[in-house]
Amino acid sequence: MPTRLDNKLSDLIHEIKEIKKEMIFQAISKASSGKNKIRRWKTLGKKLSSTWDKVSAVEEISQQREKTW
Numbered sequence: 001m002p003t004r005l006d007n008k009l010s011d012l013i014h015e016i017k018e019i020k021k022e023m024i025f026q027a028i029s030k031a032s033s034g035k036n037k038i039r040r041w042k043t044l045g046k047k048l049s050s051t052w053d054k055v056s057a058v059e060e061i062s063q064q065r066e067k068t069w
Helices: 004-051 055-064
Strands: none
Touching: 004 055
């Protein structure tokens, strides 16, 4: 028959497992949120690049940063 301490230990182990599950779920939601933001950013970059005169946004920015004297 389990003692009172055994029951408390079992309860603590259960709580720790539940906390670990919650941490994993939070990490997954943060990762998917980050992926969605990256996907939207890339889509916006493609949309912006297509409106410019055959110059991608990356090329335009790099040309602006180059120092020509």
